[in-house]
Amino acid sequence: MKFYLNGTLQDCAERDANTTLLQYLRQGAGKTGTKEGCASGDCGACTVLVADCDGAMPRSINSCITPLGALQGRQVVTVEGLAAGAEPHPVQQAMVACHGSQCGFCTPGFVMSLAGLYQRCLDTGRDAPGRGEIVETIAGNLCRCTGYRPIVDAAGSMMGYPKRSILGALERQSGAQAPQEDAAALLAGEHRYYLPRSEESLREILRAEPAARLVAGGTDLMLEVTQRFVQFPVLVDISGIASLAGVVAEGNYIRIGAATLYRDLLEHPLLDSASLANLLQRLGSQQIRNRGTLGGNIANASPIADMPPVLLAWQAEVAISDVEGATRWLPLEDFYLDYRQTVLQPGQYLSAVRMPKSAVAEPHRFYKLSKRYEDDISSVMCALSMTLDGRRVTAVRIAYGGMAAVPKRAVAAENVLRGALLDDNTIAMACAAVSTEFQPLSDVRASAAYRLAMAAGLLQRGLLALRDGDTADVFAGQAVEVSHA
Ligand SMILES: Cc1cc2nc3c(=O)[nH]c(=O)nc-3n(C[C@H](O)[C@H](O)[C@H](O)COP(=O)(O)OP(=O)(O)OC[C@H]3O[C@@H](n4cnc5c(N)ncnc54)[C@H](O)[C@@H]3O)c2cc1C
Numbered sequence: 001m002k003f004y005l006n007g008t009l010q011d012c013a014e015r016d017a018n019t020t021l022l023q024y025l026r027q028g029a030g031k032t033g034t035k036e037g038c039a040s041g042d043c044g045a046c047t048v049l050v051a052d053c054d055g056a057m058p059r060s061i062n063s064c065i066t067p068l069g070a071l072q073g074r075q076v077v078t079v080e081g082l083a084a085g086a087e088p089h090p091v092q093q094a095m096v097a098c099h100g101s102q103c104g105f106c107t108p109g110f111v112m113s114l115a116g117l118y119q120r121c122l123d124t125g126r127d128a129p130g131r132g133e134i135v136e137t138i139a140g141n142l143c144r145c146t147g148y149r150p151i152v153d154a155a156g157s158m159m160g161y162p163k164r165s166i167l168g169a170l171e172r173q174s175g176a177q178a179p180q181e182d183a184a185a186l187l188a189g190e191h192r193y194y195l196p197r198s199e200e201s202l203r204e205i206l207r208a209e210p211a212a213r214l215v216a217g218g219t220d221l222m223l224e225v226t227q228r229f230v231q232f233p234v235l236v237d238i239s240g241i242a243s244l245a246g247v248v249a250e251g252n253y254i255r256i257g258a259a260t261l262y263r264d265l266l267e268h269p270l271l272d273s274a275s276l277a278n279l280l281q282r283l284g285s286q287q288i289r290n291r292g293t294l295g296g297n298i299a300n301a302s303p304i305a306d307m308p309p310v311l312l313a314w315q316a317e318v319a320i321s322d323v324e325g326a327t328r329w330l331p332l333e334d335f336y337l338d339y340r341q342t343v344l345q346p347g348q349y350l351s352a353v354r355m356p357k358s359a360v361a362e363p364h365r366f367y368k369l370s371k372r373y374e375d376d377i378s379s380v381m382c383a384l385s386m387t388l389d390g391r392r393v394t395a396v397r398i399a400y401g402g403m404a405a406v407p408k409r410a411v412a413a414e415n416v417l418r419g420a421l422l423d424d425n426t427i428a429m430a431c432a433a434v435s436t437e438f439q440p441l442s443d444v445r446a447s448a449a450y451r452l453a454m455a456a457g458l459l460q461r462g463l464l465a466l467r468d469g470d471t472a473d474v475f476a477g478q479a480v481e482v483s484h485a
């Protein structure tokens with residue numbers, strides 16, 4: 001297994017399959033500028049930039065939850081790779097000038113996130129990033145002593161320094177990697193890490209390795225390694241399989257590959273929905289969206305995952321493929337059996353998700369409630385899709401996350417609404433019906449009573465917004481961001 005670290009080739013074949021990129025950087029390569037804060041993707045202290053060897057734009061990721069094997073054939077830039085000799089990178093100069101650092105523990109992570117933004121601005125010929133873009137860029141980086149104002153100031157002024165691209169150094173490495181043997185284990189050690197490039201190879205590996213565990217972005221799975229100290233005997237990374245990624249129109253459906261990144265869902269023309277864009281911008285951080293996949297969100301079977309309620313409202317089906325090469329489509333609502341249990345059997349994997357184009361085109365609203373606005377898991381997630389003929393409801397689908405052991409439709413509320421005149425009385429009855437069919441838990445995020453009240457409140461908000469053609473709530477995210485200014 002080989003990759004470039006700040007332009008220098010690394011050979012890691014003897015590392016264990018469960019090694020994270022951060023562990024390699026700090027303990028293997030001596031690059032201790034990259035810090036470990038939480039080891040769970042939450043603080044951003046471990047942020048580095050990653051690019052393919054084809055000159056593509058480098059993206060920020062959390063190295064603490066990225067498996068080392070996922071870097072095969074790619075390029076990693078750490079904070080040690082930014083300066084040109086003794087001259088700091090413009091982001092570093094701006095951080096110094098704006099007093100953007102005190103204890104300095106978070107600083108390398110902020111600098112790397114901002115270096116990614118700097119590079120994007122440089123590449124698109126922009127003089128300065130907008131405030132919204134800056135806030136979005138550093139939403140996955142926590143600072144506990146400087147405060148964010150000087151860091152935001154540094155981001156606002158970084159383009160004013162003499163320009164410096166890190167792309168030149170990266171592009172020189174293009175094509176330096178030999179093509180990999182598809183079905184060979186990349187990382188040896190005690191355990192094995194595979195990175196197949198086709199579904200055929202994936203099936204071959206799954207047949208040979210019954211204990212194999214799939215990893216896509218690792219933003220859920222790698223927490224098992226860093227928080228619970230699990231050591232997986234065999235990891236099979238599906239991020240290099242082209243047929244499992246991308247969004248396409250297929251007949252009456254929109255089909256999304258299971259390994260499609262959130263980053264690639266955002267603003268995809270086939271998924272033209274302000275409500276979805278709002279939700280995705282609040283799903284994790286930029287570092288998470290650069291690694292996390294739709295299929296991982298579904299297969300992880302968390303009751304508080306953000307995408308399943310959306311997909312339930314959009315009548316989604318999932319494609320389940322097996323080692324024999326067979327694929328069957330199943331409605332998403334039949335995919336979840338119980339808390340963290342799905343119908344997936346050993347040797348099976350999710351290959352795609354599809355929704356009818358007509359379902360995606362129906363008026364809809366997606367609402368996420370979380371304790372913190374950015375980079376936080378939902379307390380309650382509500383997805384509503386509804387079609388009206390005048391004021392009569394002709395079609396409706398409502399789904400919740402955080403309200404039951406699995407993401408679930410609100411069938412009683414739907415029954416109240418379907419065919420009814422959408423007056424205030426009907427809305428009140430639908431909201432009341434929600435509390436008859438859900439018995440949510442109380443936990444660290446929210447009490448059961450709060451969840452029930454919010455579920456009814458969000459439904460009321462969505463029904464009123466769709467009935468009255470009110471779009472203000474869709475842009476609530478932007479409104480909150482402006483109010484921070
Ligand atoms: C800091 C942080 C913030 C987060 N914020 C959010 C948030 O706001 N909202 C939210 O919903 N989630 C959030 N998550 C959770 C996570 O990012 C998402 O669930 C993400 O979609 C998981 O995708 P992945 O590709 O990283 O999955 P992985 O971690 O690679 O895999 C997750 C599970 O799914 C299995 N799997 C993956 N792909 C397949 C497949 N194709 N077929 C069968 N099984 C498969 C794996 O074996 C594993 O069990 C957050 C996570 C972190 C660390």
Ligand code: FES
Nearest residue numbers: 037038039044064
């Ligand atoms: S160490 Fe906190 S996000 Fe990686």
Ligand code: FES
Nearest residue numbers: 102103104143144
């Ligand atoms: S400078 Fe101390 S945590 Fe940010």
